[in-house]
Amino acid sequence: MKHPFSRFFGLGEKEEEQVDMETPSRNEEIKKIAISDIVPNRYQPRTVFNENKIAELAQTIHTHGIIQPIVVREYDHGKFEIIAGERRFRAMQKLGWETAPAIVKDFNDTETASVALIENLQREGLTPIEEALAYGKLLELHQLTQEALAQRLGIGQSTVANKLRLLKLPQEVQEAILQKQITERHARSLIPLKDSEKQVKLLAEIIEKNWNVKQTEERVVKLLSSLDKKPKPKRKAFSKDMRIALNTIRQSLTMVSDNGINLDSEEEEFEEYYQFTIKIPKKKS
Template identity: 35%
Template sequence: MMKKSRLGRNLDMLLSGQPFEDLVQTAKPHKEELRHLPIEWLQAGRYQPRREFAKEALEDLANSIRTQGIINPIVVRLIGDNRYEIIAGERRWRAAQLAKLNEVPVLIKVISDETALAISLIENIQRQDLNPLEEAEGIQRLINEFKLTHQEIATTLGRSRTTITNLLRLLSLAPQVKLLLQQGQLEMGHARALLSLSSNLQIQAAEKIVKNKLSVREAERLVQNGTFINAEIVIPLKIDADVQQLERKLSETLGAKVYFKQNAKGKGQLIIHYNSLEELDGILSHMN
């Protein structure tokens, strides 16, 4: 396992909260070289946390590259004869391939494995198009490799410590739920609402959320009420004046709190609350 000290000055800069670009620029500045290289000499970085690249976004970037070229060079390091590993800028490299470029501008760095890992992880975590799980996995790798605290990572990435902690909690989701999150069928808010459940119940609730296209607020109520367990999903009615008046009349008549709920198919429930058996007896007597 890597130790913090092995990154030396570069990790000190990382922990100081300075932008990631400064880390790239100060990695052995006296041994860097700006060149144009054949695109086939480059290969994806081994420390890339991103598993998926959205095709539509790559096409958009490729169109931009066709008209404007690559403005920021791809950061690479030499790993063999005519073989360069990408440290930062893999999306630009993939888009350049779609744009049918023969060569790409690169900034060649001489950096250690540890520094390459730090740069690659932070560069990708700071991208807005990473899905929450990819972010969480990248953050966890920073913790594992460099023994960083949640606060140190938060400072480096310009996030709150709470945000970092909440992202890491996503790693405890059931595998099926993680897949739904990766595919964009669940939002992070949905996933957070499921964290208090066991794996089996997470899967049941997630399937109901996706099937019924629930909002995050509706998902939170679903989990809180437990209505997804072998039952129809119950969604509170949008209460209009007539419904409110009916609820008030029933509450006054029965001497208990009453409200209506319905599911996405229009089926509903009349909910009557009581706090004791004596109160229930009173409600039943009113009904008789």
């Protein structure tokens, strides 16, 4: 069975061995690296770590030891950046370990970012916003279309598109998804409103009243319906003589401006008349 990364990078079997993150190849060894010399991955898509889950993992490691080493790269003055295994690293920190078993890979920034993103996307637990950010970063790193990215990840193009739409929602809505106050379907229901103020206002209602997705969708339909019913201001039809007069004044103002005279003009329409206000600044002597 091919490694999930090989489909993304288009690797052959020989190259695939080098990308198999947590199984050391014949040329690699598992090293003991000081915990204090290890730093998190800058491209880590996971922004929310469940502390209870980390504590459970720490207990498992304490009882059974580390089954798989973490994967790192050396990148700055003896420091090592995590490529894969940040949850295990955090668990080892919680246990107070001084060193961590690690495989050291020779990866550049793009490879490090891509592997970290894909490795997390292949696992469960990312929030929809974290997934969307990961898709966006991969599109940027590899200059791919949404369709090409979907093919490489083995998912539908609509999945990528729907996730990326979430990033157009206000920050308050995105944060609510991250904190699991609302679901992805709640958030997608807000998209048709378009206006960010209305979306944030409705978000507060959803949380306060604990609405399900169907109730949210019904509320959005009502809001859109009320917007469509708002009467649009009617513009009075001008007589032919009025149109000639207005056009003549506008042309005259244009001619004055074209002759190098600075003027400030404003048009206002009232119930009974049309008003031009013209200001010509005096030249200082």
